[in-house]
Amino acid sequence: MTATFLILAAITIAGTVAAMAMRNLIHCVLALTLGFAGLAALYLQLGAQFVGLTQILVYVGAVAILAVFVIMMTQHPTQTTESIFSSFWFSGSLIAALVFAVLGWAIHSSRLPYGIAPPHAEAAVQPIGDALMHKYVLPLEIMGLLLTAALIGAVVLAIHEKRRSA
Amino acid sequence: MIPTPVQQADQIFVTLQHRLVSYLPAAFQSVADVILSVIAIVLVFALLFAVTTVLERKGLGRIQNRYGPNRVGPAGFFQPLADGVKSLTKEDLVPRTADQMVHFMAPVLLVLAAFLAYAVLPVGRNMVLANLNAGILFFFAVGTLVELAVFMAGWSSRNKYSLLGAMRAIAQMISYEVPLVLASIVVIMAAGSLSTVSIVDMQTGYSGIWPHWFLFTPWGIAGFILFMIAATAESNRSPFDLPEGESEIIAGYYIEYSGFKFALFFLGEYLGMFATSGLAITLFLGGWAAPFSFLTWIPSYLWFFAKLLLLIVIFIWIRGTLPRLRMDQLMSFAWQFMLPMTLINVFVAGVWHFMPAGVIRWGVCALVLVVPAFLLSRGLKQGKKFAARTYRFAE
């Protein structure tokens, strides 16, 4: 529990709470991005450079921008006037608490050591790359295929076909 | 071993930093080390920004048969000082309907992101702030923060031109980030490392007097050209300066900024250009390595900044030459030329790795690159039908 960890954790929690509590949707996304960035910094602090930087690259760079674009294309820019608490906030928080309890129980009862730093905290890029390219090459390829299909699907959805629409 | 005078001159800043830090108590030494490096980076690159603005204005002036700034100081070289004073004393206007907080944060985030990228650039032998083993990944990761800053600026200004400019900028940055990363992947493949320091170390050798830069391979030349084109687009420089096209959307996403915030945007843009140029130098031009073996006595940091200035001059030259692209040209260039070419380049780098060294390897790799480039550029020329394309969800 170093000071760095406490600061980063506070930033992450503040960001995610603000993402739930703010009225303006764009503000929510920006706050969520702060949460992502805090999480990335936590990964970096643990020595997981690759994961941390990928978190920034994917979540801050891509997901946040995507969310922002989606909001701007669908939502009216006016601020919502309704309460930030939805009508089923109680059941929602109950579910969240249950999930948290299950996670906590799973971690607590795990046979893996926790609470102490593993001997090799440095998760270098090279072993990750080796693992992806040797042991997990099939899942990687399948995922790539899936994403390519999704990409083509998006293009097909977006472009008007002249002969179909006419 | 006593260092020679040449080595001393090379390491003068490193030893100076160690000397300064050693006066402090041991507990603060590592922190002071980082702070000193950060101060050095901020000062040096802010100064370079000042010099570049003058060079750019004078160079563009001469290209257009004008004098350029020549009033403040000798030959106008104190012009940035005057500009700085002006932007500091100007009124800081914020639109009444603007989102005050986000409007304020955008330039700060932009400059922060731009400066963060310098953490992994080796500007000289042993002169790098953070030798991360995922250095290049770090560079591209903080590069994406710029997009967010641009969006924040465009959205918070509550101005249609800002928003249009931000949209254009983000679309352009996302499109050109793909070829930018793919163009640098060839070097990562060849070096087998994501660390900028080890990539430069691999290029410091010499055969005879010629250096082992990655530029001097078929995939290196192609990669460098593709990287520089993508870098020009990433840093919103002419001819890819649509996001701030003065004739169309006035100044794009920073139209509602004035005074020092505007200067920060300006600074951020130039810092981005320097950073991508610095990465190009690191990846393809041997970083701080001297271009000939008999020139190694010149300190390494001077070589880095000489190369950086050369790239800046090329940027200015291109800005003075080429007109702005249209949006559809920009996008079709990114997706129909840059992306296939970078993918082919990755393939060529693989072929290069597995073929025996020699003239045949050179010829085969060059051919595999030149023929698609020829065909793709022909395709770009012929595909100009200008049919009205409509998008279902964008109307």
Place this chain on the structure above:
Amino acid sequence: MFGEGILKGLAETARNFLGSYVSKNRLTTVQYPEERLPQIEAYRNFPFLVYDGDDWQQGLRCVSCFICEKECPPKCIIIEKSTDKKPDAVGKPQFYPKVFNIDVSVCMSCQICVEVCPFDAIKMDTDYELSTTNRFSALLWDKHRLAKSNEHYHKIHPTEAAAVDAALATERAKVAAKAKAAAEAKPAAAPATNPNGASTTAADKPVPTASEK
């Protein structure tokens, strides 16, 4: 193909860049405060009041007829008529402006005041270095600031000024001839004739009608 058009363009800009250091003729701009381009004769920006002779107050051609004030589209001219009279450019006693102000921050340089002036008293100036530190009082030009000599007018618009001078000379000759005739007629007529009344009857310009309008 392969960007030889781009290379051609780069060569062209490089030629311009280097050429601008070699030959001064290439440079299209001049170093303004030290060098100036020769002024075009038809250039104009803000009006000024012409005076003849050396004394700007005595020589003002303006007779405060209010035509320019009424015609001015943005209404930037303010005139107050004097109560006494002084001889005008052609020698006839006329009113003169006690106050003649032009608000140049409002003036749109349309030259209508010049076109309507029957006395050739207001003309367009060519001075363009007009920046001030006060945007209200310093841009409201009074009579003194506006008064410029006929020589100045000759300097900035020579042909136009020559034509105006020729017209004024014939006018003066006419008035002088009439005065001579009146002087010759005077001994014959009653010697106590009011000289003022004689000159008003001799006036052939539409001054009274204009000021009554």
